[in-house]
Amino acid sequence: MQVLNNVKRALLGDVTQEKENPILERRYEEEPYSEPGKTEEFRKKILNASMQNLKSMQSKKNRPKAMAYFDKIVTGSREEEIKKSGKKVLGYFCSFIPEEILYAADVIPIRLCAGSFDTMDVAEGILPRDVCPMVKSSFGFKVLGLPLMELCEIAVVPTSCDAKKKMGYYLADYMPVWMLHLPHKKDSDKSVKLWLEEMYDFKDAVEKFAGKKISKKALEDSTKLLRKRTDAFRRFLELRKAKLIPISEKDFLLVVYVSFFDDAERWTKNVSLLCDEIEKNIERGIGVHSKDTIRLLLTGSATIWPNFKILDIIEKAGMAIAVDQSCVGTWHLYEPVEVEEYSLPGLMQAIAERYLSPSICPCFTVNDDRFDNLTELIKAYEVDGVIYHILRLCQLFDMEAETVKKILEKENIPMLKVVTDYSKEDVGQLSTRIEAFKEMILIREEGEK
Amino acid sequence: MKLFTLSNTRRAVQIIAFFLLVYTSIFLTTGIDIEGLPFVSVPKDVVRPEWYAPEKGYTEVFDTYLPIKSCRFIADENRAFRACFMHFANESIVWNSPPEEWIPHLLLFLFAALIFARAWCGWICPLGFISESAFWIRKKLGFKERKIPEKIKQYIPAFKYGFLSFVFLLSLLVILPIGLSAFQGEFSIVNCATCPARTIFPLFAGKFSLDFSFSNPVYFLFSIIGIAFLLVFISSFFFSRPWCRICPSGALLSLLNPVSFLRKEKEKEKCTSCGICERICPMDNTTIQEKKGDSINTGNCIRCFRCVEHCPEEDCLKVKFFGKTIYKSKYKEKTESLLDSTKK
Numbered sequence: 001m002q003v004l005n006n007v008k009r010a011l012l013g014d015v016t017q018e019k020e021n022p023i024l025e026r027r028y029e030e031e032p033y034s035e036p037g038k039t040e041e042f043r044k045k046i047l048n049a050s051m052q053n054l055k056s057m058q059s060k061k062n063r064p065k066a067m068a069y070f071d072k073i074v075t076g077s078r079e080e081e082i083k084k085s086g087k088k089v090l091g092y093f094c095s096f097i098p099e100e101i102l103y104a105a106d107v108i109p110i111r112l113c114a115g116s117f118d119t120m121d122v123a124e125g126i127l128p129r130d131v132c133p134m135v136k137s138s139f140g141f142k143v144l145g146l147p148l149m150e151l152c153e154i155a156v157v158p159t160s161c162d163a164k165k166k167m168g169y170y171l172a173d174y175m176p177v178w179m180l181h182l183p184h185k186k187d188s189d190k191s192v193k194l195w196l197e198e199m200y201d202f203k204d205a206v207e208k209f210a211g212k213k214i215s216k217k218a219l220e221d222s223t224k225l226l227r228k229r230t231d232a233f234r235r236f237l238e239l240r241k242a243k244l245i246p247i248s249e250k251d252f253l254l255v256v257y258v259s260f261f262d263d264a265e266r267w268t269k270n271v272s273l274l275c276d277e278i279e280k281n282i283e284r285g286i287g288v289h290s291k292d293t294i295r296l297l298l299t300g301s302a303t304i305w306p307n308f309k310i311l312d313i314i315e316k317a318g319m320a321i322a323v324d325q326s327c328v329g330t331w332h333l334y335e336p337v338e339v340e341e342y343s344l345p346g347l348m349q350a351i352a353e354r355y356l357s358p359s360i361c362p363c364f365t366v367n368d369d370r371f372d373n374l375t376e377l378i379k380a381y382e383v384d385g386v387i388y389h390i391l392r393l394c395q396l397f398d399m400e401a402e403t404v405k406k407i408l409e410k411e412n413i414p415m416l417k418v419v420t421d422y423s424k425e426d427v428g429q430l431s432t433r434i435e436a437f438k439e440m441i442l443i444r445e446e447g448e449k
Numbered sequence: 450m451k452l453f454t455l456s457n458t459r460r461a462v463q464i465i466a467f468f469l470l471v472y473t474s475i476f477l478t479t480g481i482d483i484e485g486l487p488f489v490s491v492p493k494d495v496v497r498p499e500w501y502a503p504e505k506g507y508t509e510v511f512d513t514y515l516p517i518k519s520c521r522f523i524a525d526e527n528r529a530f531r532a533c534f535m536h537f538a539n540e541s542i543v544w545n546s547p548p549e550e551w552i553p554h555l556l557l558f559l560f561a562a563l564i565f566a567r568a569w570c571g572w573i574c575p576l577g578f579i580s581e582s583a584f585w586i587r588k589k590l591g592f593k594e595r596k597i598p599e600k601i602k603q604y605i606p607a608f609k610y611g612f613l614s615f616v617f618l619l620s621l622l623v624i625l626p627i628g629l630s631a632f633q634g635e636f637s638i639v640n641c642a643t644c645p646a647r648t649i650f651p652l653f654a655g656k657f658s659l660d661f662s663f664s665n666p667v668y669f670l671f672s673i674i675g676i677a678f679l680l681v682f683i684s685s686f687f688f689s690r691p692w693c694r695i696c697p698s699g700a701l702l703s704l705l706n707p708v709s710f711l712r713k714e715k716e717k718e719k720c721t722s723c724g725i726c727e728r729i730c731p732m733d734n735t736t737i738q739e740k741k742g743d744s745i746n747t748g749n750c751i752r753c754f755r756c757v758e759h760c761p762e763e764d765c766l767k768v769k770f771f772g773k774t775i776y777k778s779k780y781k782e783k784t785e786s787l788l789d790s791t792k793k
């Protein structure tokens with residue numbers, strides 16, 4: 001065989017195409033810097049932040065009882081469980097990675113986008129100060145060896161925004177990183193083709209990683225399982241349209257956040273239970289805010305557990321968020337994978353398109369779908385105003401704000417642009433602006449009457 | 450599993466239509482006084498080749514033409530309709546028959562086509578149904594689906610309308626005194642001689658004949674085209690409705706698609722560009738996903754409404770009949786909520 005190959009190579013050149021190694025390789029490697037000594041300290045800090053959030057959320061009246069499950073998961077019970085299961089774990093960033101493929105290979109997926117203020121400092125030694133707080137925070141988790149980042153054997157990073165791209169490069173010093181080539185234009189056939197190819201490579205890589213072939217049957221099953229998850233999630237969203245807001249945005253985001261690392265089947269079951277309870281509450285006229293509370297829409301950068309600063313402020317100002325438009329909230333699980341044909345190519349095509357085409361991430365050149373969706377959400381959830389939340393240094397969301405502002409002016413919906421990060425320094429100043437925003441909405445409503 | 454989905458309804462309509470068109474004798478016994486029915490007079494003085502003449506004359510039950518392939522080669526004893534409309538278009542020119550004989554047929558066609566346009570293709574046409582069934586069988590057998598390559602796809606509209614014009618042109622040539630006397634009469638058979646229905650339908654009456662003649666240049670040309678078209682039709686097993694993309698009957702109805710009374714509408718703000726509609730479309734329409742203008746009622750759409758059925762956004766796609774919404778998109782698996790009763 002070897003001889004034959006050699007002859008072939010001599011005659012035809014190197015035609016045996018080796019599969020590209022998906023691992024990102026740096027030629028300018030650096031010694032990874034870590035602070036294992038501080039792990040315990042930070043673990044406590046993060047738990048504290050979570051506890052603090054939970055305490056304030058639990059104290060709200062009429063909070064659905066079914067939320068208890070999500071409280072339990074977020075405070076750490078999942079970590080032990082994953083360790084015990086002995087399964088392979090893969091971490092990923094953003095909302096472009098098909099969990100269908102991972103579930104099919106019996107790999108546990110964890111979305112790593114983090115919202116912890118505490119871990120940012122340590123990342124600043126390695127990344128510059130002036131990058132997106134989410135990237136710094138996530139990076140910090142690795143440097144400090146914190147869960148759930150520590151459980152992941154591999155991190156998958158799509159080439160979405162600039163900060164994520166470069167984070168992938170530096171993260172490669174710490175752990176194996178796969179970069180997935182996310183096209184910059186999503187509304188083109190070429191892009192879909194490229195992304196589909198990328199998905200096939202991803203599948204191969206996952207197979208190798210898991211040491212297990214992904215059969216058509218397994219992929220079909222996982223697709224159906226995650227479809228159920230989307231079904232339940234859509235029901236949840238539908239219930240949020242109620243006149244009396246049935247669940248706070250904090251609880252909603254917590255539920256979605258838990259889906260980042262929870263077992264999909266169990267999560268689906270518990271969301272269904274939560275929906276049942278909410279449905280009953282709506283029927284009995286029970287809500288978490290009073291009837292005439294101002295309804296807002298939150299759009300823009302991710303608000304990830306436990307960084308609920310902006311939500312805190314809005315809540316304190318006595319307003320409610322009826323719905324959000326964000327990749328860590330409404331849009332993480334929103335789109336279904338609709339399969340035309342349960343064959344391997346059919347499944348792969350459906351999966352690839354689901355994660356690329358309807359995305360509302362601002363990293364795409366033309367993102368008009370996001371604006372369409374925004375006006376739709378405003379109508380469907382009958383909101384009175386829009387909070388446009390930008391994590392400091394996210395140019396993408398900042399640049400899109402102008403267009404959104406003009407669209408909202410046409411719709412006659414007031415918008416407040418808030419630029420902030422994870423630190424608590426600007427709470428006072430933000431509160432004042434949000435209070436003023438509330439006054440403005442109230443005056444407008446007076447005027448309309 | 451819901452039973453009354455749009456797909457199932459359409460399948461049922463297709464099956465019923467198939468049996469009505471192909472096996473009418475099972476449902477309708479003879480003995481109906483056909484003299485009393487409209488459109489039965491048979492034109493006499495016809496320029497047509499011998500083998501093309503019908504064996505029994507036009508005395509079948511309904512004896513008119515449908516806009517789709519209600520073919521005259523469906524076995525005589527089974528058939529309900531005289532022939533397909535393309536055949537009529539040919540005939541009426543060729544036969545030189547007086548207007549009062551063909552005008553009712555034409556009006557009937559215009560009426561039927563203007564209301565439903567290519568919904569005829571998606572819901573009624575037996576040939577389209579056979580094509581779809583072949584594709585379905587492939588799916589069940591687990592063979593891989595193939596997509597028509599982009600390179601070919603871009604020429605399809607031109608070819609489709611080109612062939613339609615070619616057919617009508619030849620029919621006109623039959624009656625124009627251009628001095629091709631030797632073969633001129635034969636031009637009139639262009640439609641049926643090239644149509645795959647001629648070979649396919651007899652199969653369902655247990656007859657197999659590959660009726661291609663090469664005895665003169667005109668027959669030769671038609672037979673070559675006919676064999677090519679037959680192969681296109683047979684490829685239904687791998688491609689979705691390949692013949693329907695170039696079928697002259699379909700092409701004729703295509704022209705009416707943008708103005709018909711059964712149509713689709715799209716609320717573009719509700720569309721998330723998810724691409725499901727495009728993937729699910731049996732005719733590979735890409736325009737349905739677009740968010741501009743009235744790009745969704747294009748000629749290539751056979752109005753099967755699968756896109757509407759599978760679109761996951763509520764109210765995004767709608768089917769309108771005379772301006773009234775009769776069906777709309779919705780997220781199907783969504784559990785019903787109690788909201789509607791409590792809201793407002």
Ligand code: SF4
Pocket residue numbers: 093094095096113160161164301302327328361362363
């Ligand atoms: S907005 Fe886009 S780049 Fe930012 S976290 Fe979400 S998916 Fe990633």
Ligand code: SF4
Pocket residue numbers: 516517518569570571574575576577578692693694696697698699700
């Ligand atoms: S295109 Fe032709 S064969 Fe296809 S369904 Fe329409 S009439 Fe029938």
Ligand code: SF4
Pocket residue numbers: 518519520521522532533534535536640641642644645646647
């Ligand atoms: S062979 Fe084709 S064109 Fe002729 S009557 Fe039948 S369907 Fe019509």
Ligand code: SF4
Pocket residue numbers: 726729730731732733734737749750751752753754755756757
């Ligand atoms: S566009 Fe829709 S209705 Fe038209 S053929 Fe395609 S799926 Fe059917």
Ligand code: SF4
Pocket residue numbers: 719720721722723724725726727737738759760761762765766
């Ligand atoms: S399926 Fe519906 S939402 Fe998706 S692209 Fe088509 S029309 Fe738009």
